[in-house]
Amino acid sequence: MKQGFTKQGFRQSQAGLHTWSGLLVGWVLYLIFLNGAVSYWREEITRWAQPEIGATRNLETVTRGAIAHLQATAPKAASWQIMLPDERASGATTTYREKGKKPVLRGDDPTATLIGPDGKPTVARDTEGGDVFYRLHFDLRYMPVIWGRWVVGFCSMFMLVAIVSGVITHKKIFADFFTFRPGKGQRSWLDGHNALAVLALPFHAMITYTGLVTLMVIYVPFGVTANYPTLKAYYAESAPRLKPVKPTGQPAPLTDIGPVLATAARLWDGGQPGIIRIDNPGDKAARIVLTRRASDKLVDGRWEIVFDGVTGKVRSSVAPTSAGMITRGGMIGLHAGRFAPMTLRWLFFLSGVAGTAMVATGLVLWTAKRRAKLGTRFHLGFWVVERLNVGAVAGLPLAMTGFLWANRLLPTGMAHRADWEVHTMFLAWGATLLHAFVRPPNKAWIEQLSLTGVALLLLPVFDQAATPRGLIDSLKAGDGALVGMELGLLVLGASFLAIAWRTARSQAKRRAKDAALVQLAQARG
Amino acid sequence: MKTADVANAKGRKGWDVTARIVLTIPGAYAVTAACTMLLARTIPASRLDATLWATIAAFGIYAALVVWVFAASSALRAGLVLLAIGAIAGLGAMWAA
Known part of the structure; x- marks a missing residue:
């Protein structure tokens, strides 16, 4: 091996890289890790933050209640949308779009109504709940979202570099696993940092890489620019949108939602919808679009079934079939852990806590080492x-x-x-x-x-x-x-x-x- | 070693580290971009799959380049090799278009 820039060889060259890249991005990484770990309880925190409403036990009750509420308050709307809770969340949210108006994509939708577990409209305190930590994890705050994402991406990239250089720097990776000498100042901080890093190393490597993949087209748009004339053309191919349908003007009653939900569960091997959208409600051209919720599958991606809103028959359906989309979706799914049952969720959370502690001990180690030198x-x-x-x-x-x-x-x-x-x-x-x-x-x-x-x-x-x-x-x-x-x-x-x-x-x-x-x-x- | 020599060595080392940081942040990123374009156009799969796989691989490529920039015997050498990889990948990507 040729000599590195410290003139001491490959391993030492990586020690310098590890220390300085770690300090440079350490504080932001600490925020990302801590909020990411906490976000595994995003739904639970939201439930805690809204003690006014209890757990949702029956999805059909809530769905029927939501449709009845929309029927009563916005019968002439162009489109209705119902965001349904998964097993961990509570309450559904309904929104609607008037004819000729654009949908609200971000921020507060004035048409939003909370539907309680009993299917009736309800009110809870105004809060972001667990979403606040989830957003902070990759958007930061008080700055345009795209800036936040670039800062987080930059720091995550150097996290990946710190993981690789850290593994190279630590010669006794197996011994580190079993070594902890408490009460010895700098030595203990180093042992702790190593143990936390090595203990959950597969998790740290996985979570950092898949985290970068979640926003990869922002960070590395060059694959897309190499093959597509515009970003729009790429999205049209990777996530094609449903074409809008025009209302006919002939009134027709909406089909019963019960059989629609049952058909979806059959087609999705027991999967449940996370979003129900009803276009042209009350019209002969009504259409019900069910989007599968994230919590009952590993791969993040679009599963959609389109039903005729009057007859209740399946018109079309989509699911990810491209191997590339499934690779990407699998990595995103693994990162967000929405699919994770309780035992695995705890493992994800505890690994995230270990990652947070790894960054924290790394930061403290930096000062402990220099305090010893400076006196x-x-x-x-x-x-x-x-x-x-x-x-x-x-x-x-x-x-x-x-x-x-x-x-x-x-x-x-x-x-x-x-x-x-x-x-x-x-x-x-x-x-x-x-x-x-x-x-x-x-x-x-x-x-x-x-x-x-x-x-x-x-x-x-x-x-x-x-x-x-x-x-x-x-x-x-x-x-x-x-x-x-x-x-x-x-x-x-x-x-x-x-x-x-x-x-x-x-x-x-x-x-x-x-x-x-x-x-x-x-x-x- | 004389004081002047020590100062020189320190100055050289400071310059060396600065050069490597520049090589890492804009340099290795540009080379990663060229490699991603080459892969996106040459992976034998559909246009969408090749694009996605190349983009997923980009982070690994970048991390490997950074580790290598700091391990190279001199910043000059690191710069020349980066330039060579970037040129080959860039030309390859243009040829594959």
Whole structure:
């Protein structure tokens, strides 16, 4: 092997690449990993954030209720749409489009109505729920979506580089798996970083690569430009749209939805629709389009069945057949884990937590290594990184807990309530950064970690006292998702307090050791 | 080693790292683009499948190029090899059009 740029060979050349690419993108990666891991509970968090509505048990009841509501409120609309919940979510959302109007693609649709589990229109507090963490994971916030996606893509690409260079740097990858030497400062941080990285290495490699694939045409459009005259031509081939149908003007009643759902379940091997769209309702040219939900299949892609809205007969159907689309869809499906049953979902989540901890220990390791070298000398770069680490690693979870508290405490009638929940999260994050810069880092770590722990532990207490769905209520109702949320908050809170306590103890030990060394030096000199 | 030599060596190393970063971020990305175009036009499959597989492969190609840029014995050498791969892939992609 020829010598690398450190003049020490291939492995060392990769060590430099690993350290610097890791630090460059570390804080953003921490945000991406943490919010990605949390997003495996996106539906559960949304359910928790809207305690007004309970679990959906019967899809047909909700679907019939949604159609009845649309029939009553928008009988002359050009098109109706019903977003149905999967087993983990709650409540359906109906929207409609008036004749001659364009559909609302992004943001709030003023026609949106929430349909409760009993099939009747209902109201719940205005919140983004679990979607806030899901969006933050790849769009970031307060900037055009496309900027956020490029920042996330850039950082993910260097995550992939850091994984490859990290594997090359670590010569004893198997031994690292079983090595942990606690209470030894820098050595322990390195052992922890290695163990977390190696333990879930297949997950880290998979999640980073498939994450890049989810938005690949944005990042690498050159395959498309090589083969298609325009991006539109590519989409027309990869995801062809249904041609619109014109209404005839002759009224005709809509077919019963029950047999339509039954036919879809038969054609999809038991699969269920996630979206039902009804074009030209009440007209002879009515059409019902069922889109299969993501949670009952691995491959992400479009499964669609078109029914005649009057006779209820199947007119056409599509499913991914191109090998390339299935490769891409399989990778996206693996990333998002929408198909994952509970056991696998937990595994995904815990691996995501391991990834978050890997990035966090990597960031702390960077400072631990340099603190040992610098001693008491002042170095501006080090000073800033040490404080940013506190504000990022301890501050972000505190801010996210702030979002949960805002969800509970902001008045339900407040204007732009959902936005203010998110603003509260970012204001809290700003406060943690400020706190990290005015307090000594060792104190700031302990204060922020313990505040997060206490704030998380108090949430279930508040829920029990002030909402109809506290832990005991959900246990009685057999509502597994909400029991899981409340217990999860308790375990997380206890974990943060435990980490804070460990940090305080190891700092005390270090101070005692330093004092002993000073005494020894004085006794000698 | 004299102080001037140390300063020179440091300056050289700083320049070397800067050069490699430039080679990585715009350089290796451009070469990846050329390789993706070549693959999209030459993988023996339908137009759609070839496009998708080439795009999926692009991230692996880029990661491998970055690792190699930092492992090469000099930035100059890394730059020349990148240029050669980029030129071959680019010409190949044009030829395959």
